[in-house]
Amino acid sequence: xxxxxxxxxxxxxxxxxxxxxxxxxxxxxxxxxxxxxxxxxxxxxxxxxxxxxxxxxxxxxxxxxxxxxxxxxxxxxxxxxxxxxxxxxxxxxxxxxxxxxxxxxxxxxxxxxxxxxxxxxxxxxxxxxxxxxxxxxxxxxxxxxxxxxxxxxxxxxxxxxxxxxxxxxxxxxxxxxxxxxxxxxxxxxxxxxxxxxxxxxxxxxxxxxxxxxxxxxxxxxxxxxxxxxxxxxxxxxxxxxxxxxxxxxxxxxxxxxxxxxxxxxxxxxxxxxxxxxxxxxxxxxxxxxxxxxxxxxxxxxxxxxxxxxxxxxxxxxx
Numbered sequence: 508x509x510x511x512x513x514x515x516x517x518x519x520x521x522x523x524x525x526x527x528x529x530x531x532x533x534x535x536x537x538x539x540x541x542x543x544x545x546x547x548x549x550x551x552x553x554x555x556x557x558x559x560x561x562x563x564x565x566x567x568x569x570x571x572x573x574x575x576x577x578x579x580x581x582x583x584x585x586x587x588x589x590x591x592x593x594x595x596x597x598x599x600x601x602x603x604x605x606x607x608x609x610x611x612x613x614x615x616x617x618x619x620x621x622x623x624x625x626x627x628x629x630x631x632x633x634x635x636x637x638x639x640x641x642x643x644x645x646x647x648x649x650x651x652x653x654x655x656x657x658x659x660x661x662x663x664x665x666x667x668x669x670x671x672x673x674x675x676x677x678x679x680x681x682x683x684x685x686x687x688x689x690x691x692x693x694x695x696x697x698x699x700x701x702x703x704x705x706x707x708x709x710x711x712x713x714x715x716x717x718x719x720x721x722x723x724x725x726x727x728x729x730x731x732x733x734x735x736x737x738x739x740x741x742x743x744x745x746x747x748x749x750x751x752x753x754x755x756x757x758x759x760x761x762x763x764x765x766x767x768x769x770x771x772x773x774x775x776x777x778x779x780x781x782x783x784x785x786x787x788x789x790x791x792x793x794x795x796x797x798x799x800x801x802x803x804x805x806x807x808x809x810x811x812x813x814x815x816x817x818x819x820x821x822x823x824x825x
Contacts, residue, residue: 548688557641559680560602563655563821564635565770567672570612570628577624578666580617585610585659585671588627590652595679597648602637602679604650612659612669635677642681650679656819658774658781660788670772674821764797766805766825768818775816779804786816797825 572579592606611627642648656674768789776783779802789795789809795818799806804817805825 547691549691550686551689553685553687554647554682555685557646557681557683558639559678560637560639562635562637562677562679564633564675564677565672565822566608566631566633566675567670567770567772568628568631570610570626570669570671572667573626576626577616577618579614579661579669580621580666581615582659582661582669583613583615583623585612585657585669587611587654587657587673590654590675592650592652595648595650597639597642597644597646597681599644600638600640600642602639602642602648602650602681604635604637604652604677604679605633606652607632608654608673608675610671610673612671614669617666633675635675637677637679639679639681646681646683648679648681650677652677656821658819660772660774660785672770672772764825766795766797766807766823767791768793768795768822769824770822773818773822775807775809775814775818777816779806779817783817787814789818789822795823797823 570585588609588611590606590608592604594603594605596603596605607630609627609629610631611625613623613625615621616624639648652675654673655676656672658672660670660672662668768791771790773789774781774785775787775789776785793809795807795809797805797807798815800820803820805820805823806815806817807823808815
């Protein structure tokens with residue numbers, strides 16, 4: 508009786524354990540199924556550059572000495588303290604950049620002890636429209652601006668006025684945002700991809716090792732013949748010879764070109780630079796002949812050959 512009882516209890520225990528294992532396996536399978544991430548399509552935004560352009564703009568105006576300041580005897584320096592872009596607007600095929608700048612003038616006062624004074628003009632506004640093919644309202648745009656050139660004119664007959672000319676350079680870039688569909692791999696796809704990649708790398712490594720062994724064997728066999736074919740070194744006086752590089756010229760003859768001035772009150776100077784004295788003032792539409800080009804300046808002839816001087820090339824349309 509005891510044996511029967513023991514057998515019955517043993518059977519019952521075994522059945523119960525088997526049932527419990529079956530439940531655990533089923534639950535584990537359901538849990539794993541819930542944790543597996545499902546692959547699918549997702550949308551991402553990609554920023555693309557439509558176009559990037561560079562343009563220039565001439566800004567000029569008079570700087571008047573404030574009433575509390577003395578008259579000007581000599582201008583020491585004129586410079587731009589700050590340039591700020593206030594707005595960037597995108598319209599059809601154009602980008603409009605607006606901003607303002609601040610100019611400061613340092614000068615020697617017309618007084619017995621000749622002290623140095625300074626005055627400034629703030630909020631000098633500028634606007635530049637830049638052609639960008641394909642630009643449309645709603646697109647994003649960025650812009651930058653810096654001062655490329657500064658020139659000034661002071662007349663002793665007007666001791667409280669300085670005429671300033673600036674050349675501003677603008678860069679702008681228009682971008683568009685495009686939505687793209689990408690496939691997101693599930694965890695099972697990633698496992699399969701990783702396994703496949705590992706197998707491919709192993710096969711590739713084995714092939715590379717075989718090729719390397721074969722190459723080493725071939726190299727050892729041909730080492731003797733290659734050593735016999737080596738060329739003797741060049742003599743020292745040949746090894747130390749360096750090729751002579753020609754120097755680039757600083758000027759270029761462009762005789763025969765004709766052009767017109769593109770702005771008013773442009774200085775015609777005695778040399779290619781703002782440190783040379785001004786000969787006369789040229790205005791928009793004045794005709795001239797270009798004889799030479801150097802350092803971004805044109806040597807020109809005017810008035811039937813009676814006047815010769817240098818003018819900044821960015822004020823000439825040839």
